[in-house]
Amino acid sequence: MKSTMSPTPAVLQQSRARRAGGFTVVEMLIVVAIIGILGALLFPVFARAREGGRSRACLSNMKQLGLAFQQYSDDNGRRYPYAGSFFTWGSGASWVTGNNGTGNELADLGSGAYIEGRTANVENGAIYSYVKSSQVYMCPSNSDGQKKRLSYSMNCAISGINNVRIREASAIVLLIDEDKANDGYFFAVDDVPAGSKVNNVVTDSTDALTQLHNGGGNLLFCDGHVKPFLNKTFPIDGTPAGKANKWRQTGSPRFHDAAFGKWGSYQNAAGQDSCNAIRRDP
Secondary structure, X not given: OOOOOOOXXXXXXXXXXXXXXXXXXXXXXXXXXXXXHHHHHHHHHHHHHHHHHHHHHHHHHHHHHHHHHHHHHHHOOOEOOEOOOOOOOOOXXXXXXXXXXXXXXXXXXXXXXXXXXXXXXXXXXXXXXXXXXXXXXXXXXXXXXXXXXXXXXXXXXXXXXXXXXXXXXXXXXXXXXXXXXXXXXXOOOOOOOOOOEEOOEEOOOOOOEOOOOOOEXXXXXXXXXXXXXXXXXXXXXXXXXXXXXXXXXOOOOEOOOHHHOOOOOOEOOOXXXXXXXXXXXX
């Protein structure tokens, strides 16, 4: 038989007092722990979303540069500007120039570390009159690129060539979102042993695709489209896989076309080409 007795006034008063007292210390700790766990779970999501936005801004920059390359080519007998290796990038015929015409790289050739005080002089480059903004040359995710005023590099294999020689424009890379840009020149024939030197200059390259955009970077193709690639799916660096990708002449993406010849886009009277201006063609 159920009791019909009502709570006494004293019991009711104690119950109200407990409710008025708020959370206990244990309850507060539980709430804080839950908030911490949720924050830890959501922070990487927010970080990836923010980086996704920067990647899209970088992609937009490269598309604008691609349009400038096309306009330059249309106005100059269908030829591309030169890629602008720091050995020769004082020339206004290069897509970018550096250090107000001096022949110095922006970063250490071995480590890729930025050299303080050196900046790309993009305003004197061949395509600047079509771009009219130095900000377009810098990836928003790349702090070193902001210091250098340059984050992108041109495929050396198409330096100075007539674009009619590019038979698969949608497969050939024009610009890469580079990891440690030192001169706006992407060395796409990285086949020499590590540490090799010609004229006391290390000729093996550390040129590589950035990984700042959630593990990858953007590539601009000769037909003007831009596409992101993960570094793990398409490495372009000094590793065996990266070197093989730099040399490949079939498929997409790639840097070479059979129409370019064995070593790159052109060869001068000394047997040197656009990708190996300091190395003799064997």
